[in-house]
Amino acid sequence: MKIHEYQAKAILSRYGVSVPAGVACFSVEEAVLAAEKLGGNKWVVKAQIYAGGRGKGGGVKLAKSIAEVRQFAEAMLFAPLVTHQTGPQGRIVHRLYIEQGVDIRHEYYLALVVDRTSQCVSLIASDAGGMDIEQVAAGSPEKIHKIQIDPLAGLNLRDAERIVREIDLPESCQSAAITMLDALYRAFDENDASLLEINPLIVTPDNRLIALDAKMFSVPFFVFAMLHGRAQATPMARHDWLAVLLLGLMGYYLASFLDFLGLQYISAGLERMILFLYPTMVVLISALVFRAAIGRRVWFALLLSYVGIGLVFVHDFHITSDGLFMGSSLVFASALAYAIYLIGAGHTIARIGSMRFTAYAMTVACLACIAQFLLTHPLDDLQQSTRVYGLSIGMALFSTVMPAFALSAAMRRIGSMQTSMIGALGPVATIYLAYVFLAEQLSLVQLAGSGLVLIGVMMISMRKME
Incomplete structure (x- = not known):
């Protein structure tokens, strides 16, 4: 959605940008x-x-x-x-x-905008501020300077220094301008903006930099993104719509559906151990698709993880083998679907923003769930107790909506790989929660298996952090 100039300036001032x-x-x-x-x-x-x-x-x-x-x-x-x-x-x-x-010595133009062609954020600057930038681009294209910013890496110092020199800012203002560029990018990124435009950015007679006029488009809430923001948000390309549709079905619908099917056959402890493999799947799929080499340390970590899963699987097999292979296969497919979702979501979020992606992808999944219910259940099944609806609302809010937005925001900031590693701590915690609340057995074999999986995932995580 669009916000007014005074609202944009209030946001910028929180990031240390000087405004009148x-x-x-x-x-x-x-x-x-x-x-x-x-x-x-x-x-x-x-x-x-x-x-x-x-x-x-x-x-x-x-x-x-x-x-x-x-x-x-x-x-x-x-x-x-x-x-x-x-x-x-x-x-x-x-x-x-x-x-x-404010007294004005010179006016400049500055903007950050999502570039769908390069799938990056474009920083556009000019020493011809205070004018219609389209006219400047048409009449004096040499006055328009542009750099591409990788949304996963952010604005680096070298690019900031280059753009400041290219628009001929006074030397006494250049250090402050670099600091301002960093603040502007953080405001753009952390508020999921599609456009942040300052026209003009002025230098005063005493060499102060001030954002004199600001425009900002943002997509901050699910409801606004879905209903009120559709007409005003930057249009999404056809491949972005397709990505949202497929990823919404893959990550929020199919992965959950397969997981619940698998839980009918296996224990919650084994189910979470198998789900815990999804970070290793992210590594393997990324290596396969993007041709990234896998070192010996990562291979060893993968081996530890799958040995740990094998220990727990054998343990559960000795307790009961009924449906064990079926349930394990379903949950493994769930983890694979979620790994594919994480990889695709990371790239899509970089193009369209985390809030809008989550809003649309969640809506796709919700519609799929409703359609499945209508096809497989009579409407009378909606007649449930107040307790059931209360628990459902609580799970919808605290186990679905809030984590989904948090996950997408994390992928926008640190990437899908690192997000998957940190998020993998959840399944391990569930093993012990199942022991406490569901009275499931927790044996030494399960402890050993979960320990091996945890060590393997953490080895990969630490490797990525290095």
């Missing part, structure tokens, strides 16, 4: 009081609408007296503002932003 003091207002009297509170001898009265080109349309005015603040506020509030992005009908102005006036 300002107050959002919803009436003429609030605008006048804001100007008096801000002090000074000049103020900028800005209409807040979801469109660019406000200055040319008359939506940004410099007031040199309180009387002019009142005059401009009365003219803008509740009136349509027409820009090249609104169409001839314009958009009604419901709020204003009163900002302290």
